[in-house]
Amino acid sequence: MGHSNVSNFVLAVTVPLPSLLFYLSFVQKCDGDRWENEYWTWVCDWGRLHPLYLVNVLFFLNVDILFWVVGLVQQNVWLIDPYWTIIPVLIAHFYSAYPAAQYDLLRSRAALLLIWIWSARLTYNYFRRELWQWGKREDWRFTDIRRKDPRNWWWKSFFVCFVSQHTFLVGITLPFYSIFTNARPWNAWDGLAFLVCLSGITIAHVADTQLHSFVARNNILKDLGAPTEPLLNRGLWHYSRHPNYFGEQLFWWGLSLFSVNLGQSWAVVGTAINSACLAYTTVLVERKMVQEPSRADVYRQYQKSTSVLIPWFNRSTLVKSKTS
Template sequence: MGCTSNLKNAVIAFLAPLPSIIFYLSFINNATDHPFCYRHPLLLVNLLFFFNVNILFWLIALIQSSHWMIDPYWTVIPVMLVHYYAAHPLAHYDFWRSRIVILLTWVWSIRLIHNYFRREKWQWGAREDWRFTDMIQQYGKHWWWASFFSIYLPHQLLLIGLSLPFYVIHSVNQPLNIWDLVAVVVCVSGILIAYFADNQLYNFVMMMMSNDMILESGLWYYTRHPNYFGEQLWWWGLVVFGWNLGYGWTFIGALLNTMCLGYVTKLVEQRMLKQDERVEAYRKYQNTTSVWIPCFKFNSSSYPNLPLNKTKNA
């Protein structure tokens, strides 16, 4: 990827969210002039997401023939959302709970964005998610419009849903208690597990001389997807904050994300089993290792023997 293209994509990525940022800063300074935006923070954030991310990002993707930009923004949008709720004129919250959650969100985001760019060799827009590429074959000539409903609308549903605890945290002024500590422990545990899991995976990929077919050491010894497990812990930790404040319904975003990761897990494992040289090793790994929750190895004899030759499905 050339330097010019890399720089161009970086500029596009930085300019893309400016419409929402400029509008919101203007709104904060003149809140009384926008009674609708003032009274409906959840509706406003959905409108901003729909027009600025769904439509604008989608149009940029059509022009570039690549939906790469939604991936790095998965790590940026939650940071923008937590500050959105904290700065809204109707915000009413405990100062320390707000600062703790904002700090944790920044730490989560920095870790994830670092892992993303390290994996992409520090390039902007070098490639799009392989799942999107696979969808092109599925939708064919209809992909240009189907991509809007397959990529962008689901991301709005997930990101706004996952960030519902941010809204509650900045809507209720209740003193800190022991459950806030529990939430912090769960969130930090999720960040740390995902950090170590991603580092171990990156180091494994970088060891070109390794004869190992699959990664089966470190956290990957106890679960086939420790990075997904850590990511889920992070979001469910935020749900504990919301539940503690009396808004248990904030679990809906984390639940949808867990269901989505379940489907992604299936796709990833199907992809592994399409690599003939890894089929046997990965079948054994599946039969002895937990999918998500870390635990000790299973007894492979407890599972039926599965065909190993030219297997295409998980």
């Protein structure tokens, strides 16, 4: 573990402390009807009535501003990537520990269990891909934007890398607001939502593991000077061009089902925005694939035969079965 890896680890552990310390103080000082001074009286009065506002304020100050400043100093916005796997857990516990929270115990425990499993899976996949290093690289999409307009990147990065992630992360965790502000008893729809979420996590994990094995195998072939495989079309990737994205979206829509069941369908808006963004990301990934000469032709054939997102029968397999 090199010096930069150690320093980036320390940085990653340190940056959320302002929000964590404030929130621990908030929970401790606002859990009751008597507050120690005028400042906390105002904070508790306002904060207890507006949990959504408070989570946005903390996110803006601690992520949008602080992470942005760190990115400018390091000239690398890597920090938002590992925190994508952690912030939803923090937000979920923010709502669960809220002084005015009310909820069904079984639904709340199930939801927290799900977000922890989701986070463990995504965190493991992130660091496995990054060879267990902190801050090795930033998202290739951010790097592309930086290269195209380096002069204006210092201010563009604030909106592209942090304000946008603010919208996505607070948006997709809105179901936790529903779960921890509604004590309606657990029912069959909650059970269905739980199973959908677990299915999404499982599909995403299997797909990412298959992708990791494919990349690792190609790296070995490259080191040996042997021809590499241009395309992964085995396993789940035989039935979908982006099964990892499908699993991820299935998880968040399953979580949104909790909100719908609680009569708060408005909370799905964040999931819808995230899905729209993922659709655009899918377009960017596929453009990148067909721009690489070594795989352009085979990937175009793959596009013709394989479902873009939802796993479905592969058309090339169907044609072979009909002609055999």
